[in-house]
Amino acid sequence: MADRKPIELAEGWSFMEKGIQKLIRLLEGEPEDQFNAEQYMHLYTTIYNMCTQKPPHDYSEQLYSKYRDAFNKYINEKVLPSLREHRDEVLLKELYQRWGNHKLMVRWLSRFFNYLDRYYVLRHSLHPLKDVGLLCFKDLVYVEIKKRTKDGVLLLVEKEREGELVDRALVKNILGIFIELGMSNMDCYEKDFEEYLLTETSAFYRRKASQWIEQDSCPDYMLKAEECLRLEEERVDNYLHATTRNKLLKEVETELLSNYETRLLTKEHSGCAALLRDDKTEDLARMYRLFQRIPKGLDPVADIFKEHVDSEGMKLVKEVTEAVELAKEKQAKTGPSRDTGTSAEQQYVRAVIDLHDKYLQYVSTCFCNSSLFHKSLKEAFENFVNKSVAGSTSAELMASFCDNLLKKGGSEKLSDEAIEETLEKVVKLLAYVSDKDMFAEFYRKKLSRRLLQDKSASDDHERSLLSRLKQQCGAQFTSKMEGMVTDLQLAKEKQQHFDDWLKEKGSKLPIDLSVTVLTTGFWPTYKSIDVALPREMVEGVEVYRSYYDSDSKHRKLTWIYTLGTAVLRGNFDSKPIEMQMNTLQAALCMLLNDVDELSYGEIQERLRLPDDDLQRLLHSLVCAKYKIIKKDPDGKSIGKSDKFAFNNRFTDKMRRIKIPLPPLDEKKKVMEDVDKDRRYAIDAAIVRIMKSRKVLQHQTLVMEVIQQLQRMFKPDLKLIKKRIEDLIQREYLERDKDNPTLFKYLA
Amino acid sequence: MLSEFRNATGASEKVGLGCLADSQFDCEKAIDDFFTSGMADQAGSRGGRRAAEALYRRYKEPDEDHIGVDGVQKFCEDLGVEPADIVMLVISYHMGAAVMCEYSREEFVSGLVKLGAETLTRLRSKLPELRASLAKADTFRAVYAFAYDFSREKGQKCVQLDSAVGMWRLLLESPHAGPNAWSLVDDWVAFLEARHSNRAIAKDTWQQLLDFIKSVKPDFSNFDENSAWPYLLDEFVEHMREKRAVGTST
Numbered sequence: 001m002a003d004r005k006p007i008e009l010a011e012g013w014s015f016m017e018k019g020i021q022k023l024i025r026l027l028e029g030e031p032e033d034q035f036n037a038e039q040y041m042h043l044y045t046t047i048y049n050m051c052t053q054k055p056p057h058d059y060s061e062q063l064y065s066k067y068r069d070a071f072n073k074y075i076n077e078k079v080l081p082s083l084r085e086h087r088d089e090v091l092l093k094e095l096y097q098r099w100g101n102h103k104l105m106v107r108w109l110s111r112f113f114n115y116l117d118r119y120y121v122l123r124h125s126l127h128p129l130k131d132v133g134l135l136c137f138k139d140l141v142y143v144e145i146k147k148r149t150k151d152g153v154l155l156l157v158e159k160e161r162e163g164e165l166v167d168r169a170l171v172k173n174i175l176g177i178f179i180e181l182g183m184s185n186m187d188c189y190e191k192d193f194e195e196y197l198l199t200e201t202s203a204f205y206r207r208k209a210s211q212w213i214e215q216d217s218c219p220d221y222m223l224k225a226e227e228c229l230r231l232e233e234e235r236v237d238n239y240l241h242a243t244t245r246n247k248l249l250k251e252v253e254t255e256l257l258s259n260y261e262t263r264l265l266t267k268e269h270s271g272c273a274a275l276l277r278d279d280k281t282e283d284l285a286r287m288y289r290l291f292q293r294i295p296k297g298l299d300p301v302a303d304i305f306k307e308h309v310d311s312e313g314m315k316l317v318k319e320v321t322e323a324v325e326l327a328k329e330k331q332a333k334t335g336p337s338r339d340t341g342t343s344a345e346q347q348y349v350r351a352v353i354d355l356h357d358k359y360l361q362y363v364s365t366c367f368c369n370s371s372l373f374h375k376s377l378k379e380a381f382e383n384f385v386n387k388s389v390a391g392s393t394s395a396e397l398m399a400s401f402c403d404n405l406l407k408k409g410g411s412e413k414l415s416d417e418a419i420e421e422t423l424e425k426v427v428k429l430l431a432y433v434s435d436k437d438m439f440a441e442f443y444r445k446k447l448s449r450r451l452l453q454d455k456s457a458s459d460d461h462e463r464s465l466l467s468r469l470k471q472q473c474g475a476q477f478t479s480k481m482e483g484m485v486t487d488l489q490l491a492k493e494k495q496q497h498f499d500d501w502l503k504e505k506g507s508k509l510p511i512d513l514s515v516t517v518l519t520t521g522f523w524p525t526y527k528s529i530d531v532a533l534p535r536e537m538v539e540g541v542e543v544y545r546s547y548y549d550s551d552s553k554h555r556k557l558t559w560i561y562t563l564g565t566a567v568l569r570g571n572f573d574s575k576p577i578e579m580q581m582n583t584l585q586a587a588l589c590m591l592l593n594d595v596d597e598l599s600y601g602e603i604q605e606r607l608r609l610p611d612d613d614l615q616r617l618l619h620s621l622v623c624a625k626y627k628i629i630k631k632d633p634d635g636k637s638i639g640k641s642d643k644f645a646f647n648n649r650f651t652d653k654m655r656r657i658k659i660p661l662p663p664l665d666e667k668k669k670v671m672e673d674v675d676k677d678r679r680y681a682i683d684a685a686i687v688r689i690m691k692s693r694k695v696l697q698h699q700t701l702v703m704e705v706i707q708q709l710q711r712m713f714k715p716d717l718k719l720i721k722k723r724i725e726d727l728i729q730r731e732y733l734e735r736d737k738d739n740p741t742l743f744k745y746l747a
Numbered sequence: 748m749l750s751e752f753r754n755a756t757g758a759s760e761k762v763g764l765g766c767l768a769d770s771q772f773d774c775e776k777a778i779d780d781f782f783t784s785g786m787a788d789q790a791g792s793r794g795g796r797r798a799a800e801a802l803y804r805r806y807k808e809p810d811e812d813h814i815g816v817d818g819v820q821k822f823c824e825d826l827g828v829e830p831a832d833i834v835m836l837v838i839s840y841h842m843g844a845a846v847m848c849e850y851s852r853e854e855f856v857s858g859l860v861k862l863g864a865e866t867l868t869r870l871r872s873k874l875p876e877l878r879a880s881l882a883k884a885d886t887f888r889a890v891y892a893f894a895y896d897f898s899r900e901k902g903q904k905c906v907q908l909d910s911a912v913g914m915w916r917l918l919l920e921s922p923h924a925g926p927n928a929w930s931l932v933d934d935w936v937a938f939l940e941a942r943h944s945n946r947a948i949a950k951d952t953w954q955q956l957l958d959f960i961k962s963v964k965p966d967f968s969n970f971d972e973n974s975a976w977p978y979l980l981d982e983f984v985e986h987m988r989e990k991r992a993v994g995t996s997t
Contacts, residue, residue, distance in 0.1 A: 698975030721978040728951045729904065735951065740958055741975040 006057040012050045013066060016112070019043045020070050023108050027101045028078065035108075043112045051115050060120040067113050067129065071136035074105065083145055088152045089167070095149060096173050098141070106133030131183065138181045138188075146192045149174060153193065154200050160235070161204060172239035179241065186243065194244055198251050201232075205255035213260050217270035219283040222290055225256040229293075249293075258294050265300055272301055276308040276362075284366040298372055305367075306376035309359050313384030316355065320348040324390035348389055349401035353425045356381065381432040386714075395435045396667070398426055399442035406462060407455045419461055427468045434714035436473060437677060440481075441670050445524050447481055451488045452516065452563055459485075474711065483522035491516040501547050513540040517548070517557070525673070526560045532608045533561070534590040537583070561587075570628065574651040579628065582661040584609075584617055589628060589646075597645040600638070618644070620661045626652065628659065678713060682723045685709055687732055690745035698724075698741045778805070782825065782867050799856045799865040807852070814850040825867050828874065833921045837877045838862075838870075840893045847897055882925030888957060891918055895953045905947035912936050919960070929960045931987075938983050952977045 019039070025032040050059045079098050086094050110117070110129040117129050127135060153174055156166045175193065182188040205228070212221050232252050236245045257264075265272040265287075275283050291297035323344040359377055367373040385394050405419055405426075414422065433439060450456040462485060470478040495514050502509070533541065541559060548557050564583030568590070569576055581589070584607075591598060591606055598606075604614055618638045621629045630647040631638070685708045689701060696704075702720050709715050724743070727733045736742035753763050762781075770777040782805060806818030814822070823830045842858025844850055850858075864870040880886045894917075898910045906914075915936065919929040929935075935956075955977050963970050967984050970976075 699973060718978050718981070721981070724975075725949060725951055725977055729949050735954075735975075740955060743975075 006053045007046070007050055008057075009050070009059050009062055012046055012059065013063075015046055016043065016066075017070075019112060020109070023105060024074055024078070027105055040111070044114060047113050048115045051120060060116060063113065064116055064120060064126065067109065067116065068132055068136060070109065071102075071105070071133055072140065075102075075136060075140045079141055080144065083141065087148065088155060089170070091145070091148060092152045092156075092170055092174050095141075095145065095177070096170065099137070099177050102133070102137050102141075106130055109133065134181065134183065142177075142181055142188070146178075146188075149177075150193050150196055154196060157197065157235070158200070158204065161231075168238050175239060175241065186241070189241060194241075194247070197240075197244070198247055201248060202251045202255055205252050206259075209256050209260055213263055218264055218267040218272070218275070219270060219280065219286075221260075221264060222283065222286045225290055226286060228252060228256060229290075253293050257290055257297065261291065261294075261297060261300060265304060272304040273308055276305065281362065281366050284362065288367050288370070292368075292370075298370070302372045302376045305359075305362075305373060306380045309355070309377060309380035310383050312355055313352070313380060314387070316348060316351050317384055317387050317389050320344045320351075321390045345390060345392065345397050346401055346404055349394075349397050349426065349429075352385065352394075352429060353422065356425065356429060378432065381429070382434070385429065385432045386434050392667075393433075393435055393438055395433050395438035396442045396670075398430060398433065399439050399446055402426055402443060402465065403446035403450065406457060406465065407450050408457045416458075416461075419458075420464060423461065423465045424468060427465070427472055430469075431472060434710070435674075436477070436711070437681075437713045438670075438674050440477060441524070441674050441677075444481055444484070445666055445670055447484055448523055451484060453565070477712075480522045483519055487518050487522060488516065491518075497551070498544065498547055501551075502543075507543065509540050509543060510536040511540055513544065515544050520558075524670075526562060528558055528560050529562055529584070529609065529613055531561055531584055531587060532606060533583075533587050536590070537587065570650070571648075572650050573648050575655070577650075577652060577654070578656040579626075579659055580656070581659040582620075584613075585621055585659060585661055588617055588621065592629065592644065592646040597632075597643050599643050600640045603644065616662065616664075620659065624659070626650070626657055626659050678715065678719065679723060681709060681712065682715055682720055683727065686720075686723060686727060687745075690733060690743065691747075694745050695736070696743055698743065701743060795863075795865040796856065796860055799859040802859065802866065803852055803855050806850075806855075812852055814855055816848045819848050819850070826871055826874070831917070833881065833917055833923060834874050834878050836894060836897070836917065837881065837890055839897060840890045841877075843893075844897060846901065878923045881921065881923045881927065884927065887918075887924060887927040891957050892954065894918060895950055905949055906953065908939060908943065908946040908948060911948040911953065912939070915956075927960075930965055934987060934990075935983060938986050939979075942982065942986065943979065949977070952979050955980060 019035075022032055022035070026034070047063060050057075050063060053059070079102070083091065083094055083098060106129075110133060113129055120126070121128055153171055156171055160166045160168075175189065178189040178193050179186065208224075208228075212224055216224065229249060229252055232248055233245065236242065236248060240248070267274070272284075272287060274280075275287070287301060288298065291301055327344065356377075363369060363373045363377055387394075389397060402423065405414070405422060430436065430439060447462075450462075456462055466478050466481055466485070469481070494517055498515065545557060548555070561583045566581060566583050566586035568579045568581065568586055570579050570589075579589075587607060588603065591603060600614075600618075603618075604611075607614065609617070615638050618629070618631075621627070622631050622638065622644070623636055627647055628650055629644050632643045632645070635642075682705060685705045686701065689704050689708070690696060701724070702717065705720055706715055724733065728735065728743075731746055733743045734746055736744055749760065749763050749767065753760065763777075767777045770780055782802065803814070806814045806822050808815045808818065820830060823832075823835065828834055838858070839847075839850075841862050842850060842854040844854050844858075859865045859870065862870070862873060864873045881890065894914045895906060898906045898914050900907070900910075915932055918924060919927070919932045921928065959976060959980050963984075967988060970984050972981060972984075
């Protein structure tokens with residue numbers, strides 16, 4: 001090798017240039033043979049030799065720059081002029097082809113000059129040959145035509161947005177150039193294309209949105225918006241880079257959704273409220289899908305939903321209140337009519353259940369069970385359900401509704417499953433009622449009547465409702481009610497026991513006596529009227545008392561005659577009739593057994609009843625449907641100077657009749673009981689809290705009290721204040737001497 | 748006669764003789780003169796407590812060991828003030844009297860000694876000072892607090908509305924109360940008469956009212972419903988706001 005003469009630069013380069021010329025002709029599609037292996041070897045070897053000759057004949061540096069010059073020359077002579085001729089789509093096509101050629105050229109030339117890469121480039125930390133090739137294109141071609149290219153692409157994108165078919169592959173290829181020229185980062189794509197695309201997109205949809213919002217209804221607008229978003233996503237898949245997806249969609253969402261949300265949602269005849277009103281569930285679901293895309297986009301939808309549900313609820317409240325008032329007016333005119341059982345109040349609870357079903361369905365289907373919408377539903381119901389309906393609280397109405405479901409002959413004729421389902425729903429509604437204690441009190445009152453008057457239709461339903469209540473409101477809530485049900489079961493056993501005991505003793509009572517022993521505390525408080533019973537009854541009472549004392553010690557038996565029933569046989573002139581009546585009514589009737597006539601005063605003396613009770617009693621037997629007793633003088637009301645006698649001419653087509661004693665108005669008493677219980681509950685809560693905290697700010701104390709009690713009821717702030725003052729008075733608490741808003745617990 | 752005089756006044760024989768002579772030996776007049784003129788001062792200057800004891804004996808119920816309604820009445824006459832004068836409340840406060848219209852021996856005697864006014868003349872000369880002391884915030888607060896227990900009837904926890912109203916008027920409308928006076932007493936009383944059904948005023952409400960007067964502006968602009976004011980005050984403010992709103996809207 002040593003004897004070989006070094007190759008001079010000019011000589012070597014003119015050989016290389018021929019190779020390059022041949023390559024260019026090939027690229028330009030001119031007739032030329034492909035390189036064969038020998039030619040290629042020769043070219044490579046030439047470079048190798050020129051780079052490995054001893055200085056001053058090492059031409060690495062010169063060759064490296066000539067390598068670059070070769071690209072520049074080709075680009076300046078051929079590529080740029082051909083690109084300058086074209087615009088738009090043609091330009092894009094030409095560019096794509098030129099780019100392909102260029103890459104080919106880079107591949108070949110970098111192979112010819114490969115030896116530079118191996119040694120010279122490495123040692124001087126220069127750009128590798130391939131990069132030099134790409135950089136030449138970037139510096140000369142790209143810099144010049146990037147704007148026109150970008151415009152061309154955007155034009156195609158806009159055409160496609162307007163519905164034209166475009167050469168998606170071309171767009172994708174062109175964008176590929178932007179990405180490749182970034183040389184492993186996305187700068188070119190992002191700065192020279194994406195940025196403009198986003199601006200353009202935003203402008204495009206701003207134009208569209210401003211038209212659509214004027215001309216389209218809310219559902220139509222949403223359809224378009226959803227379609228646009230779908231198409232944009234497709235566009236990303238088709239030819240944009242995946243990183244563009246979120247940015248692009250965000251622009252579209254901002255223009256189509258965020259900017260017009262309020263206008264869209266409140267469109268006069270097709271906005272969110274209108275969709276709710278017209279039950280457009282599909283559109284509502286679309287609304288949810290769209291607005292969940294933008295931050296806080298659902299909040300206004302949820303607000304409108306809440307408002308709508310609330311107003312629907314308030315509408316019910318108003319309708320029912322009006323209906324009840326109307327009925328009352330009518331009744332006042334035509335006199336009392338038979339209660340049909342399906343009063344407006346009953347329908348109200350049913351309607352509230354239906355309303356809840358409906359909108360719960362909305363939440364789960366249209367609004368994807370989103371917690372935001374569950375909250376709206378809850379708040380709306382909590383608002384209107386706690387409004388008073390025709391002078392009653394919903395707690396009371398719901399208790400009556402349950403009673404109607406559970407009692408024999410209630411107006412709701414439902415299958416067992418339907419009853420169970422309805423009960424479950426009522427209990428669900430109860431969660432929205434803040435006065436749960438009020439419900440409990442009314443429910444207990446109704447339950448006691450069902451149990452004692454044997455009116456409960458099904459033990460299973462009773463128990464299932466109790467277990468549902470227990471699950472939702474806690475064991476404390478139902479413990480009394482459960483005690484009542486259990487009492488009644490025990491009472492049956494006890495009665496059997498008593499009958500056995502009687503038999504054993506060989507004694508027989510003048511009347512059939514059955515006693516139901518109730519546990520004080522479980523049951524509502526009843527007024528115990530100390531009536532003087534007829535002889536026959538007194539004997540029964542005495543015998544039972546002695547049985548009870550023998551059976552259980554240390555228990556006090558109190559008789560509540562007002563709850564008792566008796567069956568009397570009335571020997572009327574035409575036929576005997578069995579009459580079922582209240583124990584008090586029976587006591588009154590039996591007074592008239594032995595005498596022809598008694599005056600009001602005499603009756604009162606014998607029964608030892610206060611006036612109001614006696615009046616009510618007499619009225620039920622003298623002036624009501626069944627006139628078992630006649631009075632002198634005849635009349636509609638009971639006077640204190642009237643005289644009374646057994647009406648032996650009474651008759652009825654039935655052989656057995658039931659003579660009702662109208663119950664006292666219990667509502668007021670229930671409310672009073674609830675109020676009293678609340679006072680105790682608040683006192684207990686305050687003392688409990690103060691006992692553990694010792695010293696507490698007024699406001700903290702009030703908040704904690706509310707928190708402790710809200711499961712049962714919503715305590716009135718004024719009431720809490722009064723209770724605190726009462727406890728100060730009773731020296732459980734005192735104010736701090738220096739800070740009167742601070743309370744101290746006095747142990 | 749001399750021993751009767753000395754029993755009543757605790758004065759020396761010489762002073763007694765002098766007084767009796769001056770009154771032409773009318774014993775009762777001599778005793779009156781002794782107490783109401785400056786005489787007792789000279790006698791009292793030697794033993795303050797003794798003079799006070801003597802004064803106590805002048806007013807006490809004949810058969811019981813305390814000063815009753817009649818004694819208080821006479822005490823007022825001697826001092827030349829109405830029993831309903833606010834200064835009597837201040838004096839009672841200094842005596843630490845437990846009940847209205849009644850002083851025990853200890854309350855009366857120690858109270859006078861504490862005041863440094865064991866004789867009527869000295870006490871009389873102290874009256875303007877006592878009245879003026881009400882203008883001071885802490886004295887007023889102490890007298891105000893004292894007035895509640897003082898107005899309570901025996902065995903009662905609360906003061907009845909009527910007594911409370913009397914006291915409020917006495918204290919809060921007194922010309923001597925100075926900055927402690929309250930311009931809304933009429934409104935407050937009218938509100939209570941109309942709205943407060945159980946007609947008893949709890950001690951807490953009594954006490955808080957003074958804080959309320961001191962800290963809440965008469966237009967209630969800085970009143971906070973959520974603070975710990977007794978509910979009567981909450982309702983009073985509510986009532987007044989409604990009343991004023993009606994007043995301005997018409």
